[in-house]
Amino acid sequence: MTKHIAILTSGGDAPGMNACIRAIVIAADRQGYQISGYLRGYNGLLDDQRITLTCERMHNLLQQGGTILHSARCKPFTTEQGLQTAADNLSKASVDTLFVIGGDGSFRGAHALGDIWDGQIIGLPGTIDNDVAGTDATIGYYTAIETAVSSIDKVRDTADAFDRVFMVEVMGRHAGFLALHAALASASDYVILPERFTDERDTLSQICKQIQQRQAKRGPVSYVIVLAENVWPEGINDLCVKLAKQSDMEVKPVILGHVQRGGSPVSQDRLLAVQLGTYAVSLVETSTSGVMVGTYEDKAVTVPLPQTWEETKPLPDDAVTTMTTLMNERYQ
Amino acid sequence: MTKHIAILTSGGDAPGMNACIRAIVIAADRQGYQISGYLRGYNGLLDDQRITLTCERMHNLLQQGGTILHSARCKPFTTEQGLQTAADNLSKASVDTLFVIGGDGSFRGAHALGDIWDGQIIGLPGTIDNDVAGTDATIGYYTAIETAVSSIDKVRDTADAFDRVFMVEVMGRHAGFLALHAALASASDYVILPERFTDERDTLSQICKQIQQRQAKRGPVSYVIVLAENVWPEGINDLCVKLAKQSDMEVKPVILGHVQRGGSPVSQDRLLAVQLGTYAVSLVETSTSGVMVGTYEDKAVTVPLPQTWEETKPLPDDAVTTMTTLMNERYQ
Amino acid sequence: MTKHIAILTSGGDAPGMNACIRAIVIAADRQGYQISGYLRGYNGLLDDQRITLTCERMHNLLQQGGTILHSARCKPFTTEQGLQTAADNLSKASVDTLFVIGGDGSFRGAHALGDIWDGQIIGLPGTIDNDVAGTDATIGYYTAIETAVSSIDKVRDTADAFDRVFMVEVMGRHAGFLALHAALASASDYVILPERFTDERDTLSQICKQIQQRQAKRGPVSYVIVLAENVWPEGINDLCVKLAKQSDMEVKPVILGHVQRGGSPVSQDRLLAVQLGTYAVSLVETSTSGVMVGTYEDKAVTVPLPQTWEETKPLPDDAVTTMTTLMNERYQ
């Protein structure tokens, strides 16, 4: 009998979610599967808001940001009743396989659903924060780096013109992947990461020391700092005021915000999305379930869903070493 | 005798300032003029910080954001003593013509200098705000629109995915050019302009009415509002809170900030910069002085410096009409 | 009675056609008009292939390249029989107003149709070539400049790295607008335009002379030439071979090709598209017909259709002067 697969996108949207939907739909169509999409994340599962996804509809979709299935938070889903309703709706619709594109919160929901629904559940990592263990990268992450970097490139122009200090806040929830790589790729002078942050005073005095060393060598200088969100206890404005006072320079804040969530996905996100989507569909006829597909050393792999949030994903050593090398001034 | 021309960039930096410097230098070199650049706006004039500008140095400069001459505010320049020092330094350096690339504040300074220095003074409009009378456009304005629009394009992706309201604050000082054109070109649903803003309550209720009409027709909708800076009395966060309360929707703020000042200039800014720079140099052998060169109906013109700030530059009628047409829902 | 308007896109596609369709549809919807779109240019008129256009369908369309109505050439339309079929179909569908977005070829067709159909016909200029008289700019033209310029920016990187000569062919049919403005905005060293081209030998020797002068001053140099299509009698490869021989340098050809026709429209094209689309709809209740809407000195105007092809649109004087100034080496 023809398999029936269903897809939903959940949690914060990320560029490449549409590319992933497209890859799943085309690969599933090649197998002759029936394909549905639930709207607005788990809400669509509760309300049985479902659309048919066809190859024709996938045309010209790969390059679009956002998600045509929409996304949303869904508190009711996490209740016992909510999960039961979802399971019932999946059974009524004769869904064999549910693909959940989202982050660790979405995977917790999927895992709980797996306890009461016996269909196949496969997660695909879609978040700009890259804070999902078990995969080297998440769909949307590369585009968010690019957006942050091209914004910082622009900020540097004006920082240079005025020899000013700029503090740029990037997203990442509680992980520093985006901040670290955006800082490295934009030639930023300093980066404040959740994984490495120890102390307000240390941070301020390190930055001031570097600025003063450069001023001593070169006269007026510009200086760009990347700040991961949720790190500085009192927020970016407080940090700017304190740094301005201590460095005796003008310090301007820039909060990149939700711009980082949108946009046409860059190639690396498109490639990741089609790789994972195609691989996920290849699992449909197998007994694999309750897993996320991810990449490890450029190959598609599966990991049990709980591993995606139980383990902490460390920043890559090489990038940390590189940033440390490049941002430390030479003292002699 | 060979003419000696000098260039400085002053006020907020704008993409295309380098393209303008390049055009001036090459056009002046073709005439055999000697060419200097003062550093950090009027500060360089006071400290006699001056560099020689050559055609070789102009290679690969047109496309760079920022300004290689740097910019800065300069309070001391506006004092009687400051102006005198500047005039003396220009005379000592045998400068014949001073080109000032900047906004109306910079032109006021140039005009005051003209009272005590008898050399030729020519202003070129460089600001992203387009708030200089006497020219249809200012260098940097087109790029700022593009930056704002491509950011709003990204915001719309995430607004659509979540059916959310987003409020995007763009620059413009006290003029609505950037906000109006960014809103029009990004298919934004509403725009709040200094020139048209009347009342908090009216604005809020108009927006809420539109949102409710669309929800009535289509179910959940996204909605993007462009807010010009300095319009809403209590700031963007206050507006978001009030609108969220009144519309019963989530309203997210995005402040584009200094990203709008940087970046490689788009073609239209490059074209404007080279047109004005080349035209300005063609005036060197004439008696024209104390003017700004601008464009009027696509042709290069000159206007007396005081006109650039004494007159108020109105928003273009066509754009206002178009925005009004497109953003008004049909009620029937 | 409710007016019925219909839209078609014809001739070479251009970025911003969708933005124009959107503006027409929204503005027409505000008036309560019925709105149809014919598919594949005049072919859809002959086959009565027509779709209903709604505001909902316009969401997220402004920023998309191409045309959702598709375009195509249509030889049969230009026959007497074809025109009659088209007129009959329009009458049967009770169309009051036909909007034709395209270039001068499309307008000739529209004009001929006007002789036998008594409905209202309004043209809107959509072509990357800007070769339509009666309007300062055409929809798609600004994006094509930007695409050409950002490609030439990339070519210059590699030209500089290798100190090579590059010859970049841009579109424009038989007009030099795109080539001239792309050359100016990309700091290209030379441009070959249909309006100014006189003689192969002269052109070659001018270029060689400039290259040699620079080499004399600076040693190895890069050199970028913009060539308008259809100018060099034997084509770009012939030109490269001849120039290589005469200059004794490596000369590489780059043909930008159809890449110039696509892409998300830049802001200026979006603004032009919504201005003209909205203005065109404002004419529906008037007796104006057989005209193209265009911009003249930034204001929307109408011109009789025949004027769009009978008159020759000259290159703007200012741009020609600027290019001449910047590309001529100083001889002393």
Add this chain to the structure above:
Amino acid sequence: MTKHIAILTSGGDAPGMNACIRAIVIAADRQGYQISGYLRGYNGLLDDQRITLTCERMHNLLQQGGTILHSARCKPFTTEQGLQTAADNLSKASVDTLFVIGGDGSFRGAHALGDIWDGQIIGLPGTIDNDVAGTDATIGYYTAIETAVSSIDKVRDTADAFDRVFMVEVMGRHAGFLALHAALASASDYVILPERFTDERDTLSQICKQIQQRQAKRGPVSYVIVLAENVWPEGINDLCVKLAKQSDMEVKPVILGHVQRGGSPVSQDRLLAVQLGTYAVSLVETSTSGVMVGTYEDKAVTVPLPQTWEETKPLPDDAVTTMTTLMNERYQ
């Protein structure tokens, strides 16, 4: 005693070469090394054309395409005499370590030099073609994919508007990395790769079959084919003519050409460049020599220089499988 390191860029230029130079210079400066750059690849080594590289010079360099050290072919270097001159010049200049950024041709030269010069030689892979064994990616490769993909995105707009077939030729020398990944990331319908190409007739009939199947299902369709350079025996124009004849559709060629070599590097190339550059400098105090630094599974590694050209680097299995899955129509 202070180490003296020297850098050169050789072979085809690639975006990110400047980012790599910057990383080497800053990391070396942190160690207190003396740093030189040879101009125009091995030519500078033969002519002893050498500049001092400082941290100040590195400011704002990371994001620039091309290479400030210039590149060029250098036949004389590969002769016995050339190698000897190079070795002598390195010794005279007391260079301890030579960094060569380039492709396999450049590494052959470096390896030969290693036979007669006893300093340390370290290669860094810089080429858009990714055809260097021993590293997962080469500097410039990611940007070239992005440039190709954003060009194909534009081509698809016009392909869709006209329901046409487009054939897009991308670079890659004799490897299909760029073509395969550009095709996958641009949702292209077919790709012709050197590693998989067997037969002209088979290729043509596969393409025609797919086009006809789609036309049967959907009516007029667009179709985009990516062609790796140097694969089709008689060139792209021949292929277009043959395909047009056999498919009875219009087939347009687009040759992306040297545009692919330039441009500001995308984030992934910047990250690769700074990772490899920093790692290379960390080897200066070790006895490692005659190696290329590369990445393997995201970690920096070294491989003996000969391995970079003696081994054939296969296309990644996952990408091949994904492309095969997505481009095969379902037959039922």
